Ligand SMILES: Nc1nc2c(ncn2[C@@H]2O[C@H](COP(=O)(O)OP(=O)(O)OP(=O)(O)O)[C@@H](O)[C@H]2O)c(=O)[nH]1
Ligand SMILES: [Mg+2]
């Protein structure tokens with residue numbers, strides 16, 4: 467068990483115990499006949515949530531409309547009372563209106579799903595990568611719709627932008643097809659994705675798929691779990707965009723271990739509470755470049771106008787695409803109060 471997992475397990479135990487000791491019946495209003503059960507929130511329907519109890523039973527519990535509970539939350543249930551336990555991780559994003567959303571709780575890994583059609587908005591992948599890393603969640607990339615000819619170019623672009631070269635990220639990339647399985651090329655990516663979920667039986671992963679509406683998140687979950695029939699929507703032929711078919715996140719257990727959360731598609735992945743040093747540390751590829759080439763002159767270098775900056779030197783030497791540095795500087799400008 468790694469230090470992180472051991473810390474998590476410890477946090478789970480102490481948090482659960484502290485509630486039992488101090489909150490289960492603080493005013494003597496508890497229902498002595500109701501048993502305390504632990505569970506995971508597997509679906510949220512506004513005023514009710516589905517809790518999968520430790521016994522495997524799924525129970526619907528009423529909640530306030532803005533209860534703040536999200537899929538992936540660990541909870542304790544006594545009758546109709548729900549108590550949320552502390553989260554290990556929390557994936558947050560800001561929408562175009564400036565509101566913060568928790569996408570899911572207690573994720574270990576995050577699958578960022580893209581497709582050639584519909585294309586994801588510029589910056590989506592970077593923001594998702596940064597948000598995941600800042601939340602201590604390991605990101606991986608899923609390029610769906612491998613059957614479409616345009617996917618080849620997308621795969622090359624993704625590799626060039628995020629993976630290849632000295633500033634490249636050491637993260638898994640799966641090129642998959644959710645809807646066809648008639649050639650080995652189309653099935654191999656999905657096999658690799660299945661193994662990625664299944665190869666840690668002792669420490670099963672909890673993953674969520676995020677991505678723009680229409681990239682095929684629900685289709686992929688349906689393919690990985692054939693007994694599921696999550697609704698799937700077509701692409702609007704006029705706008706080329708998805709139709710926001712999935713409206714609520716749902717958590718599903720994978721047959722060989724691990725769990726997968728399908729989420730509604732969204733276009734805005736605004737960064738939440740990311741400081742300049744965090745952006746400098748988490749921007750895709752920067753920490754790898756610094757590890758490779760040595761640190762900047764200043765510990766708190768923002769990789770902007772500072773002298774003797776490793777990142778700028780990498781750009782000058784052709785080891786980092788100028789477009790990537792430019793994208794970083796755009797995000798930096800967003801974080802600074804104007
Ligand atoms: N050609 C092709 N089409 C796919 C593939 N995967 C999904 N699609 C199609 O893409 C469309 C959108 O699929 P969904 O699974 O609903 O997409 P989603 O990402 O869940 O969309 P939201 O729920 O709106 O966020 C549907 O018409 C699917 O049939 C694929 O691998 N290849
Ligand atoms: Mg969907």
Ligand SMILES: [Zn+2]
Nearest residue numbers: 762767769775
């Ligand atoms: Zn620097």
